[in-house]
Amino acid sequence: MDSESFIGPAGLTNPVDEDPRPHGAAGRVGRETTGEVPRRDGDSVERSGALETGVTSERLGPDAGEVELVARAVAGDRAAVSDVVRLLQDPIYRLALRMVWRPADAEDASQEILLRVVAHLGTWRGEAKLLTWAYRLGVNYLLNLRRRTPQEAQQLSLDEFGEGLRDGLADADFRGPESELLTHEVRLNCSQAMLQCLAREERVAFVLSEIFDLGSAEAAWVAGVTPAAYRKRLERAKRRLGNFLTSTCGLANPKAFCRCARRVGKAVELGRVDVRRPAFATHPITPGGRSAAEAERQMIRLRDAATVLGAHPDYAAPQAKMEAIAGILASGRFPMLG
Numbered sequence: 001m002d003s004e005s006f007i008g009p010a011g012l013t014n015p016v017d018e019d020p021r022p023h024g025a026a027g028r029v030g031r032e033t034t035g036e037v038p039r040r041d042g043d044s045v046e047r048s049g050a051l052e053t054g055v056t057s058e059r060l061g062p063d064a065g066e067v068e069l070v071a072r073a074v075a076g077d078r079a080a081v082s083d084v085v086r087l088l089q090d091p092i093y094r095l096a097l098r099m100v101w102r103p104a105d106a107e108d109a110s111q112e113i114l115l116r117v118v119a120h121l122g123t124w125r126g127e128a129k130l131l132t133w134a135y136r137l138g139v140n141y142l143l144n145l146r147r148r149t150p151q152e153a154q155q156l157s158l159d160e161f162g163e164g165l166r167d168g169l170a171d172a173d174f175r176g177p178e179s180e181l182l183t184h185e186v187r188l189n190c191s192q193a194m195l196q197c198l199a200r201e202e203r204v205a206f207v208l209s210e211i212f213d214l215g216s217a218e219a220a221w222v223a224g225v226t227p228a229a230y231r232k233r234l235e236r237a238k239r240r241l242g243n244f245l246t247s248t249c250g251l252a253n254p255k256a257f258c259r260c261a262r263r264v265g266k267a268v269e270l271g272r273v274d275v276r277r278p279a280f281a282t283h284p285i286t287p288g289g290r291s292a293a294e295a296e297r298q299m300i301r302l303r304d305a306a307t308v309l310g311a312h313p314d315y316a317a318p319q320a321k322m323e324a325i326a327g328i329l330a331s332g333r334f335p336m337l338g
Helices: 064-074 078-100 103-119 130-143 150-154 158-166 179-195 200-211 216-223 227-248 260-269 292-302 319-330
Strands: 004-007 013-016
Touching: 064 078, 064 130, 078 103, 078 130, 078 179, 078 200, 078 319, 103 130, 103 319, 130 200, 130 216, 158 179, 158 227, 179 200, 179 227, 179 260, 179 292, 200 216, 200 227, 216 227
Parallel strands: none
Antiparallel strands: 004 013
């Protein structure tokens, strides 16, 4: 049980976990591109009045272009507001997708987060880069989201999830129509489902550091906890996922029992994979972003346990949802632009 708490960006309480036990690590991974936040190593940072978690504004501060853009948006420039949304929409959508599993749920969550970002732009003081600050709002929303994924509702552990993968595992690779596409879909869907077996706080830590490539001090500020507490969450998530993948996943460990191509038939039978409309393998990507095939080649090359979870395409936010946000902002009913 967590022993203390810090207040997140919307005034909601996020738990801070403390666990003195040492943990193993799954290793570094090939990371999904956010387009904005580079990796910063070195977690020992002097405490600063700017950020309670010890990250200085110099490290995380915005560039002049962000400051000017936000100033215009807050002043009511609708084009600037649209530019802010376009800048943030794909990274925020990818964050939501990793937390809530299904694209439809991620669309709803990312729309709500982006509207909150726009509504609170006037409170941004440049204490962090705009995307980092938006992640903080997004993480707070996602940690407190009432809707639960199926794994969360069932309180499914990684061990139970692994046992489920044994059930219906074929003796040979799937050879039906679109076999390569459906094998991609099984892998992407399965890695999403694995993440849902972690507690939300651990999932956030893993996604921010191992997928979005934030340093632990920066990610700790996003999560609203101390760097030390954040690192413990991350270590715990990496240990659990690393152990699971090493014992279960043939992509991470060639000696493990599960193979994506042998799960296709069962996944289709259970309705987890839609042959007509694969949710992940054919998902639109950010222009110039990493495709599903490129992500898989990277994963196979690195053969790192955690890479299996990081090797997703650079998903783009669905255009229809973004147009809906634009419609809300243009309606004249949005408070900041009234």
